[in-house]
Amino acid sequence: MTSLNLHSYRFSDAIVRLPSPNISQGLRAEDRGDPDPERFAQDHDAYVAALEQAGVRVHRLPPLADFPDSVFIEDVALCLPEAVILLRPGAPSRAGEAEATAAALRECFPVLHRVEDGHVDGGDILATGREILVGLSDRTDNAGIVALGEILDNMGYAMRKVETPPGVLHFKTDCALLDENTVLATPRLAQSGCFDGYEIVETAPDEEAAANAIRVNDHVIMAEGFPVTAGILESRGYHVHCVPNDEAARIDGGMSCMSLRFFAIHQ
Numbered sequence: 001m002t003s004l005n006l007h008s009y010r011f012s013d014a015i016v017r018l019p020s021p022n023i024s025q026g027l028r029a030e031d032r033g034d035p036d037p038e039r040f041a042q043d044h045d046a047y048v049a050a051l052e053q054a055g056v057r058v059h060r061l062p063p064l065a066d067f068p069d070s071v072f073i074e075d076v077a078l079c080l081p082e083a084v085i086l087l088r089p090g091a092p093s094r095a096g097e098a099e100a101t102a103a104a105l106r107e108c109f110p111v112l113h114r115v116e117d118g119h120v121d122g123g124d125i126l127a128t129g130r131e132i133l134v135g136l137s138d139r140t141d142n143a144g145i146v147a148l149g150e151i152l153d154n155m156g157y158a159m160r161k162v163e164t165p166p167g168v169l170h171f172k173t174d175c176a177l178l179d180e181n182t183v184l185a186t187p188r189l190a191q192s193g194c195f196d197g198y199e200i201v202e203t204a205p206d207e208e209a210a211a212n213a214i215r216v217n218d219h220v221i222m223a224e225g226f227p228v229t230a231g232i233l234e235s236r237g238y239h240v241h242c243v244p245n246d247e248a249a250r251i252d253g254g255m256s257c258m259s260l261r262f263f264a265i266h267q
């Protein structure tokens with residue numbers, strides 16, 4: 001097993017999926033209007049540029065017209081340094097996205113495992129420096145967590161089941177890893193106790209949506225519009241890079257969901 005330690009936020013590569021031409025039909029919990037495809041594409045370009053500025057090589061996969069939500073590529077796989085695990089997204093309209101991405105993942109990883117039962121969305125998985133947390137949610141069920149747990153156990157990784165707060169799409173909607181032992185979390189998730197033993201940085205009042213950020217090498221990439229939380233992170237020494245996210249937010253997308261990040265030990 002390769003230690004998660006640094007590889008939970010030190011990455012050499014990222015895979016993104018260019019936005020579907022049908023992005024305006026993306027799933028959403030609440031109607032805040034359809035995303036505008038042109039503005040979405042511009043925001044996505046800014047997001048990819050932020051990844052590149054953080055020092056990763058970005059692999060761009062072609063858009064999938066049949067899958068409006070496929071830009072949220074994080075939900076189809078869990079990338080670990082030595083292997084990739086193909087997941088089973090829980091929304092029926094997204095079920096085919098994983099297989100549609102398998103061939104591209106095989107090009108980047110020597111080994112590909114598959115979750116064969118239940119459902120797991122990548123947005124419910126947080127790899128920290130010492131364990132892999134998987135949040136039970138409307139998209140991720142017990143059967144999926146058990147199936148994923150068996151694969152991780154065989155690979156020598158510690159997995160822990162946690163609860164995604166009610167009404168929250170994914171576990172990582174409410175948290176992000178900042179370093180091996182530090183997480184950014186909304187107060188509601190911090191209070192659940194799932195991060196006991198970790199250092200927690202809470203999002204500022206009324207800035208809960210800032211929690212879906214990503215630490216990539218020396219940068220923290222977060223959505224624009226959360227100045228107090230950005231200031232808190234900067235004051236702790238993080239290099240914060242804010243990118244526009246208004247269009248993705250209309251269909252419940254944030255920073256983590258638009259890329260698969262990994263450290264390529266075999267290339």
Ligand code: CIR
Pocket residue numbers: 026027028069072074075091094122123124170172173251252253254256257
């Ligand atoms: C969905 O509901 O599946 C998409 N509209 C948003 C997915 C966001 N994914 C993520 O946070 N990992």
